[in-house]
Amino acid sequence: EDQVTQSPEALRLQEGESSSLNCSYTVSGLRGLFWYRQDPGKGPEFLFTLYSAGEEKEKERLKATLTKKESFLHITAPKPEDSATYLCAVQGIGDDKIIFGKGTRLHILP
Amino acid sequence: NAGVTQTPKFQVLKTGQSMTLQCAQDMNHNSMYWYRQDPGMGLRLIYYSASEGTTDKGEVPNGYNVSRLNKREFSLRLESAAPSQTSVYFCATGLAGKYEQYFGPGTRLTVT
Numbered sequence: 001e002d003q004v005t006q007s008p009e010a011l012r013l014q015e016g017e018s019s020s021l022n023c024s025y026t027v028s029g030l031r032g033l034f035w036y037r038q039d040p041g042k043g044p045e046f047l048f049t050l051y052s053a054g055e056e057k058e059k060e061r062l063k064a065t066l067t068k069k070e071s072f073l074h075i076t077a078p079k080p081e082d083s084a085t086y087l088c089a090v091q092g093i094g095d096d097k098i099i100f101g102k103g104t105r106l107h108i109l110p
Numbered sequence: 111n112a113g114v115t116q117t118p119k120f121q122v123l124k125t126g127q128s129m130t131l132q133c134a135q136d137m138n139h140n141s142m143y144w145y146r147q148d149p150g151m152g153l154r155l156i157y158y159s160a161s162e163g164t165t166d167k168g169e170v171p172n173g174y175n176v177s178r179l180n181k182r183e184f185s186l187r188l189e190s191a192a193p194s195q196t197s198v199y200f201c202a203t204g205l206a207g208k209y210e211q212y213f214g215p216g217t218r219l220t221v222t
Contacts, residue, residue: 032209043114043200043213044153087153091209096141096160097168098211102152 002027004101006088012107013078021073021104023088033071034098035064036087044087078108112136114214116201122220123191131186131217133201141204142184143211144168144176146197153200159184191221 003026013019025033032051036044048057050066057064061082063074073086085103117132133142143158145168155168159178173195175187188195198218202211 034210041216043202043215046210046212049210089153096158096166097155098209100153102150 002090002092002095002099004088004090004099006086006101006104008104009102010105010107012109013075014109015079016077018074018076018078020075021086021088021106023071023073023101024069025071025088025090027090027092027099029093031091031093031095033066034089034091035062035071035073036089038085038087038103047086075106078106080108080110082106083108114201114203114212116199116214116217118217119215120218122222123188124222125192127191128187128189129191129219130188131199131201131219133184133186133214134182135201135203135212136182137203137205137212138181139203139205139212140181141211142178143202143204144174144184144186145200145202146170146195147200147216148197156186156199191219193221195219196221 005024007022032049035047038044048064053068061076065072085105087103089098089100091098114135140161144156145153154170157176159165162181177185198216200216201214204211
């Protein structure tokens with residue numbers, strides 16, 4: 001059964017304090033791993049897709065990396081506006097569906 | 111270009127009442143999805159439609175029905191609402207051959 005586990009559940013950082021969010025996954029044949037950002041009261045917003053181990057994607061202060069068992073979302077010198085819940089999801093080969101993790105709530109203190 | 115729109119934004123129902131949540135997209139995507147999001151449970155797939163004319167059950171389909179009216183519209187119906195269906199409902203779309211999904215703003219439903 002496909003599974004996605006995110007850690008930590010919540011993370012509080014000072015502005016400028018870099019850190020990483022973890023997404024561990026189990027899937028029989030990875031088609032893609034996705035990262036989303038969700039602000040309170042809004043729908044998830046797509047950030048990245050990673051397809052194979054070793055791949056990296058960057059967007060502003062965010063960098064996503066992928067291994068065969070997990071993905072990391074690295075946040076460099078975060079700002080208060082980076083505060084949000086970050087969701088990880090996976091899709092298996094031949095599957096129309098995406099399985100989501102429960103998310104990491106990130107709070108950046110000014 | 112509105113992307114994915116959902117109506118209504120908020121709804122309060124009494125147990126046993128019925129209602130339909132509407133979703134429309136102008137992104138020309140083939141696939142459409144309905145999720146519910148509950149605290150501590152994450153996003154769970156209710157139903158999806160890989161293309162116009164097809165629908166399939168997701169992880170939590172009981173108590174719901176769907177209709178893929180055309181390529182643009184995908185509705186979710188609660189025939190007899192229960193308090194356990196209190197949740198935030200999200201519609202999402204995806205383009206065949208690309209795997210990321212794009213979400214609407216959500217409908218916040220309370221069943222008393």
